[in-house]
Amino acid sequence: MKPILTGLIRDIQRHPDQPEPKQKLIDHMEPKIRASLTQVPPEEREDLYQELIVWLLDAAMHYPLDTNTGFFEQRHRDRRHTAGTWRPER
């Protein structure tokens, strides 16, 4: 799996003045945005579309990309869970 989205977000955060990565992100998420528009009546879809684009670019600027979990650490967690030794809080 190519890290397309994370690469775009990283580019946006590093070069916030450049429009290219922002446009690529919008293009990449376009199908999901269009699908979300069906939640509202047709006359309100243009407003929602603009709102979602604004939110998407804002989220791209502030999304924390760093994650500290390595493969073996995550594998250990998965095994603990599947073995039934870990119980989530309800």
Added chain:
Amino acid sequence: MSRVPLTTRFLQHPPYYHLYTRAMITPSPAARRRLDAAFRSFCSEIRLRSYLARSLHFRAVQMDRSRRKQSTSILPVHLPSPDAEPIWEDGTSLSGAIADETLYQAYRTLSIREQSVLEAVFLHQLPARETAARLGMQPPSVSRVKRRALASLRQRIVDLR
């Protein structure tokens, strides 16, 4: 989203599986670092994709909810109990299940992160591990955010009333 563990999904990709076998057959710090780096990249992509997709949908539902709220009367609270059957139908949201105006206003003051956690725990009835995986958090953080969100809700309801 799949319930298959992240590491299993990761190994389903041949290039990553190749990295894994190399790290297991010839264990060295360098091979392990390469595997970890690939896994972190994979996780970040999965979590980011999930976060953006769910948040976009959530915002659309919120807007529709606000629109309908202006034109319909207020109904009693219909919060699903934690013992209810899980709702997996796409398009559901916790904000859409709240009809009490005070509770709705209090809920809207929560952060997106807090709303997402409450939605996952109370609407979709996901365990903390699954919630954490979907939202890109650690399980203890889910519990902490849930506890803080419920406390905020209680306080804000008291303030609003």
